[in-house]
Amino acid sequence: IPHEREQAKIAVIPHQREEFIPGFVVYSPLMLRLCDLIVRFASTDISILIEGERGVGKELIASAIHQKSQRNSRPYQVIDCPTLPKDLIESELFGHVAGAFTGALGCNKQGLFEEVCGGTAFLDEITELPYAMQSKLLRVLENKTFRRVGSNKTIILNARIIAATNRDIADSLARKE
Secondary structure, rough: OOOOOHHHHHOOOOOEEOOOOOOOOEHHHHHHHHHHHHHHHHHOOOEEEOOOOOOOOHHHHHHHHHHHOOOOOOOOOEEEEOOOOHHHHHHHEEOOOOOOOOOOOOOOEEEHHHOOOEEEEEOOOOOOOHHHHHHHEEEEHHEEEEEEEEEOOEEEEEEEEEEEEEHHHHHHHHOOO
16 A cells, blocks of 8 residues: 555646647646646737746746747747846847947847847846836837837837746835835
């Protein structure tokens, strides 16, 4: 006769969710609900913010949403916001034209949003960006347009944006951080 703990383990039958996330085995009803949400969000083209502690799988969720979306044959780009050089964040995301700033010599450069054309950009730890850049990103999400640094030509955003943070946004706003 198995021990009580072993009986409990035997009684829990995992649900394979290969159709949601390859290799993902789900035990709890909460995780089954998460898998269902992934599929539901993947069928839309809305921008998404994922909140959760470090190490809980925010990037895995973003990747699963991309893989289940109609954009799955297009690029998926992970952008680790804290590692972007502070003085080059805008250029890295939006690109720049030749001569826009010191070091922008010779040619125009596409930004990450242009490189992911038709696909999905995952902005990990977005709250680590300076507030001014977060404000610019909000305008990009609202208008679906941006400009390269130093350019007056508007570019239409053709990418889905999924962002993630380990901060509790509502709590941060309440404390005015």
